[in-house]
Amino acid sequence: MRLSLKTKVAVFITLIIVAISIISTFLFTTAHSRSKEKGRVVRGTALSYALSNAAEEGLIYENLDLLKKASYIIKAPDVTVAQVYSNIWEALDSYPLDKLKEPPHPAAVAHFKNSSEPLYVKSRDGYDFYSPVFFRASEDAAPAIIGFGRIILSSADIDKEIKEIIAMNIMASAVITLFAIIAINMLIGRLVIKPVLSLHRAAAQFKDGIMPDILPQLHIDEIGELSLEFNRMSHAIKDRSDKLIESEKRIKSLFDRVEHAIFGLDKDGNIIEVNDKFKELFGSAKTFCSLMMSAKKGNECLLRFVKGKVVHAEENLMGKHGEELTALLSIYPEFDDKGNIDGFDGYLIDITEKKRMEERLIRAQKMEAVGTLAGGMAHDFNNLLTAILGYAEIILSMTKEGDPFHKPATIIHDAAKRGADFGKKILLISRKEKMEIKSIDINDIVKNSLELLQRSMPKNIEVIANLKEGIPHTKADASQLQQVIINLAVNARDAMPDGGKLLIETSSVGLENGAASNMRMDKGSFIKLSVSDTGTGIDRLTQRKIFDPFFTTKEVGKGTGLGLYIVHSIISNHGGYINLYSEPLKGTQFNIYLPVTKDTDTEEEPGDTQDIRGSGMLLVIDDEADVRELCRDMLEPLGYTVLLAESGHAGINIFRQMQDKISLVIMDMIMPKMGGAEVFQALKTIKADVKVLLCSGYSQNGFAGIDKLLKRGAIASIQKPFSRHAIASAIKKALSE
Template identity: 40%
Template sequence: MIANPSLIKEPERILVVDDDTEIRDALCAALQYEGYEVHIAVNGKEAVDRAQRLKPNLILMDVQMPVIDGIEATRRLKEDPVTVHIPILMVTVVDKKENIIKALEAGAIDYVTKPFFMPELTARVKAVLTLKKHYDESIEVKKQLNISEEKYRLVVDNASEAILVIQDGKSKFFNPKIREFMRCSSKNLASRPFVDFVHPEDQAKASEYFKELLEGEGAARIFDFRVVNKRGGIKWLEANGVLISWEGKPATLNFLTDVTERKQAQEEKEKIQYQLLQAQKMEAVGTLAGGISHDFNNLLQVIQGYGQMLLHNENQDERAQEALVRIVGAAKRGADLTQQLLTFSRAVDSDTRPLDLNHEVKKVKTLLDRTIPKMINIDLDLADHLRIVNADPTQVEQILMNLAVNAKDAMPEGGKLLIKTENAILNDEVCRLHPDATPWVYALLTVSDSGHGMDLETQEHIFEPFYTTKDVDKGTGLGLAMVYGIVKNHNGFISCTSDPGDGTTFKIYLPTLDREVQVDDEKEARAPIMQGSETILLVDDEEFIRDLVVQVLGESGYTVITAPDGKSGIKLYAEQQERIDLVILDLIMPEMGGRKCLAELLKMDPQVRVLIASGYALDGPAIEAIKTGARGHISKPYDIKEMLRVIREVLDHN
């Protein structure tokens, strides 16, 4: 029977170092008898060389030898990383105690004395080899532990999720991702209760979540909550947690995922769905109101017509005449209400023309000064060079009067009514939240009051016909419905924001004409403001924005070169650097974003003048761009007056 080679144990190797042939042979014979593989060296130098090649399990080293003695050889072996772990058993004579001390100090593990008692020698050899085996095993275990720990550390430190262990309310373990989420130091995170970092509105729910985990007997739970970092930024996190034992005590192991973008997309989707449902509801109500109004109008026409005919009959007595006057008057009031319903349903014709909203606001202001109580202050904030709209002046007046009357009724003790106009450029991002909007330049008409405000439930119904919060004898519930219908009929849209006790603001967006036109009540053409003759490079990925800015800046005398992305912008600037006076750079673009493009432009020309354009507030990336070399920031949607002012300011100040 042939043994399996993989099961045959290799003999342990021993290097015997001695210059005395007789002693060396005796040692070799005894060790080979015990089954060891024996190698020899005759001096210290040879011992060092052979040990480096053989890497024996044990060295039996004589002290006194030529060339290099055993103590020096031991010292050299212990200084070499290759041989440092090989145990050395020194061989010396009984009366040489100083040799024993020097040998042990040099690194020998033990010693045997001459003359040998072979059973003692082989016993010491076995003991040392056993220790060596245990030592090697412990080294291997430690090595494997280090490898395992390194793998674990790599996985944990590079995980896309934050990993967090919470015990007694505090963070006992966490990976770097949690610090990225929280924007705080490890010390700060570990020293405070974790719920301190949770948004105040979610702290109670977070505490309950961790409590349920601790009481849940290991059942996993998922929970969404917000955290607030030290800069005030808010992130949505999804926690997937389970009960564990940590250092002998109950704790929770939590995997946290950043779901901010998902939450924002969900909120945006819900807003769009709500706006769409509202639009569909108003469309349905408008269709119904239009149909009823036409039929009702016909009935009123019969009542009013016959009533007027009877009034002309001179044979009627006084009481009958008085009754007929009341009938005809009521029919006329009914006809007025019907007309308002038709306006809401957009079933009436509009006499549209190029119109200056500022002019219409001033006319209505004169009327309001005579009709609104003096305890209400009426302020105007009208934009210079407001773009022209195509609108019916009578219906614009109806909008302003109805909103002003609503504001008056909301301020029985007095207050402030503000009417404001401005230009607003709406891009695709803004239009997604308003189904009726399309990317364009709009004239924005804002009417704000400091009245008692409205709750959300009221706001959901304010544009519905006959919905009113006023007493029966003080309102028909058609005023705001008519405003809604007029705005829709002008291809615009309206929004309302309000809080109880904090006033109400209506914003009406009306699309402007694509060119400057002469308005009937203005004899002089409007002059472009903040003009210039410089050349501007516009880098923006939205074609509509590029076309619009080219038109706006062109009307103010500028020459505009456009690029659809960062790479094209850099190429154009490199080719035409001498003629380009300013770069307007969109912050958010695909492939190469605004910040990277800015860095490349600054490398090319440290003196380049760059304006950062962004639909976000002046924080985060926009501030970083300004810190790294941008000259300023303009917000989207553009306010044309403000954009021209900032451009002129940057160009005029080097």
């Protein structure tokens, strides 16, 4: 049965008052009994002492009527027994006489063996008092015990008096208790119960979300202060609740707006809570393990994070459209009180684009390494071609068509020129070749390329051009862009052995185009060149390596792995960007983005044919003997005196001796022991206004430091391999300055 607060308080107060009444009655009667007992002890001790004094003379003179002098004692109503014992506890006299043989209390016998102090023993019938009888032979002699006096006082009158007091006390306590119960319950009901019940009702309303009415402060006491504090508390809680709701809204908003994909899982790996970013990446996925690219059953994909205590890992996940995403995954297991897994919390960061940028960086580093190697090879190759091309040109100048050596010399000359073009392509890969940049129409480049492609495309491949008219111009090297189109078309051809369609498109796009979003923002709009095929397609793994140098999927002898590498290098050198989209068995599309230019170039009118003859002493410093001899054989017939030096040190020594006669120094940039920069500085030290024509297998933009020397005073530079007309023109121009 459920009791009300008022009933509980009434019962509690009643019990307290009754307990207080019982305790007070007990304490009072106990105190009264002790007071009576103390009086009885004092009286009994005094009577036993008086009896001992009265029996002293009889014991001394052996008068056995010992109680004669103590008649006033034995006549007392509360004295039930009076006895006199010898010092060996032999009864000598007694009142009443029939009590003569009653032995003393054992406690008394034991007490007086070691003490002479009076003693009383409380028994069931009364109080038993003993007092020793002393005899002093002289005033100086020590008293000796010659007997004992015994008085037994009855306790019946005390017990009767105590019972009467208890009865009266109980009656009074009952009346007072009843009155106190009624009065205190009424007072507490008014001052405590009623306000508390009011607070209870207000708290019940507050629990149900209803703001309670302000409770009146009826009394300036603790209950009144409690009511006031309750009002303050309810308003404070309401304010905090409102703030908490607002804070939860902000946290929920932040939870949904944060760029990290946050999720919560149960112990089986089922997704129970996600933010908007997670939905954006993975849609309405039900289980986390279903997102993992590697197939896992149940929550096995999560258990390894717990077993290995790994909370951070890079994982490949499947996006909501089936695309592969790379994410940095962090998972934290939640444990219950028993240490069992209760669920998982975590977040992931989409680093797909970052990984792609890292792959591009690695590819760029590979390209740089290959470019460095290719540049060195091209330099040496150009040195060889210089001699071949130069001497073929000399033979051609010494013969005419029909002569026996004219045709071989022509073949050698043409082959050397093709080799020189090939060397330029190698330098292009290494970014050491200066491009012939001018404003071009990409549609014209595509049309010229199609004319070349028509002869190399099988009849089962349909070539389609979809060129947008009025497309803006771009700054580019026309021959290099043509090389890009041809390389992509050849790759498309090889991907369609059974025939298909090759589509080449041009258009103009802006920064809103997603594929070009990683280019510099100052580029403005772009020209888009797309080359698509319906061939075998490229899988994801191959796509990651497709622009790497020497990477090829073709059979040995059918591909060098440099085609797409060269394409990537050319587009990067032009400040553009290339990407691809491909699916196996569906085809491939390469998209190229080149920045638009508003400038237009005008063709320069060719100048008159220049007289290349001249005079003066020339010093040729080159470590290649064939190049040195070629320069002398080319230039001496034109009127020059040519001195040769096989090294930097030899050249410096010759120049120091003949500095006043030497008109121009032709110096190679790459030489062993002492390079071109050191030789140039030494020559400038010997003669500040020395004229130096730089010569190298690299272009002016190469890594041979040509630009730096031109800024420090070199007259000009010429690239190997060179023709007699080219070097003679450069010398004549240098001498005229």
